[in-house]
Amino acid sequence: MQFLPNFNRSRRNFIQLSALVAASFPLWSSCQNNSQAISENVIILVRELRELHRRKP
Known part of the structure; x- marks a missing residue:
């Protein structure tokens, strides 16, 4: 069940x-x-995508 927190985080990022x-x-x-x-x-969209990606563990 170790993968569940990561799954939930990536699902939240996807949403x-x-x-x-x-x-x-x-x-x-x-x-x-x-x-x-x-x-x-x-440019704004790309900036937001980079920010989302940067926050990923």
Whole structure:
């Protein structure tokens, strides 16, 4: 049963990641014609992904 805490942590990270991606879709679609805004959103998303990854044990 040693693997359960790690499983729960990775599942929580996956849920956070899914929520982050889902929340970013309206941003992308609302500014389709504005590549600068899209680039900024992608940079923010990548930054958040790195932060999530960094927090992993």
